[in-house]
Amino acid sequence: MSENQGKLYLCATPIGNLEDITMRVLRVLQEVDLIAAEDTRNSIRLLNHFDIHTPLTSYHEYNKIEKAYVLIEEMKKGKDIALITDAGTPGISDPGEDLVRLCYENGVEVTSLPGACACVTALTLSGLSTRRFCFEAFLPSDKKEKQEVLEELKDETRTIVIYEAPHRLVRTLKELLETLGDRRMTVLRELTKKHETAFTTTLSEAVAYYEAEAPRGECVLVLEGRSRQQMKEESQAAWKEMDIEEHMQKYLDQGMDKKEAMKQVAKDRGVGKRDVYRELVDRDKA
Numbered sequence: 001m002s003e004n005q006g007k008l009y010l011c012a013t014p015i016g017n018l019e020d021i022t023m024r025v026l027r028v029l030q031e032v033d034l035i036a037a038e039d040t041r042n043s044i045r046l047l048n049h050f051d052i053h054t055p056l057t058s059y060h061e062y063n064k065i066e067k068a069y070v071l072i073e074e075m076k077k078g079k080d081i082a083l084i085t086d087a088g089t090p091g092i093s094d095p096g097e098d099l100v101r102l103c104y105e106n107g108v109e110v111t112s113l114p115g116a117c118a119c120v121t122a123l124t125l126s127g128l129s130t131r132r133f134c135f136e137a138f139l140p141s142d143k144k145e146k147q148e149v150l151e152e153l154k155d156e157t158r159t160i161v162i163y164e165a166p167h168r169l170v171r172t173l174k175e176l177l178e179t180l181g182d183r184r185m186t187v188l189r190e191l192t193k194k195h196e197t198a199f200t201t202t203l204s205e206a207v208a209y210y211e212a213e214a215p216r217g218e219c220v221l222v223l224e225g226r227s228r229q230q231m232k233e234e235s236q237a238a239w240k241e242m243d244i245e246e247h248m249q250k251y252l253d254q255g256m257d258k259k260e261a262m263k264q265v266a267k268d269r270g271v272g273k274r275d276v277y278r279e280l281v282d283r284d285k286a
Helices: 023-031 040-049 064-076 096-105 118-125 143-153 166-180 203-212 228-240 244-252 258-269 273-285
Strands: 007-011 034-037 056-058 081-084 109-113 133-138 159-164 184-189 197-202 219-223
Touching: 007 023, 007 064, 007 096, 023 081, 023 109, 034 040, 034 064, 040 056, 056 064, 064 081, 064 096, 096 109, 118 133, 118 159, 118 184, 118 219, 133 143, 143 166, 159 166, 166 203, 166 219, 184 203, 197 203, 244 258, 258 273
Parallel strands: 007 081, 007 109, 034 056, 034 081, 133 159
Antiparallel strands: 159 219, 184 197, 184 219
């Protein structure tokens, strides 16, 4: 397979059901010179199942930079290397992204072999909008950083995808509810496995359910994005709490002429320019 300089192959592996591996990934795993795996103990079971005997080496969070340079040197010498994660597509919420970056920085070719990915699988099963979405993976463990991320998500209009471990699920659901407010969501478990579940619910109902029923298995949370219409209505309602003359003066003080200020006030309040003009005239008459 090697010719002069080697290449890095990002090989997606099953997230549960072994039948989800592709024929191309199986061929590449057999043909490369070395397989770098996040957990060799876990990956050896996968390789044994498919009767693949390519040498294995570890590549994980705690050796990702140092080991990356070792692997890059091997590829520069002509070896082809496949990167696999415990499950799913390498580089998605795992140290593979660092290896890919360093490969490009060192002139090593990289290619990605499509396959299973929990994020996309969960999104398509969620019943929520799939046209636009944001992927947060696992929320930060640092309390301050986590709160900053949650605040950023508060006005996110795209569908939100989050990974979570069972022992942290209830706490995370409560934090999401407190910061984002109640909204539609789907909790997905055991994706592609025999007991796969897609629990369509709301944040408040999910909190109540999992406080009573201990969650099992890794979860993917898919949350509805905030409604643009609702945000617009809330903004208009907030502006309407301000006296219309004070609202006008705000823009006049910024250097707008009266006509432009009136146009902006109308836009803020969700009314016509004539309505603003009429109300101001009525105020003057009074």
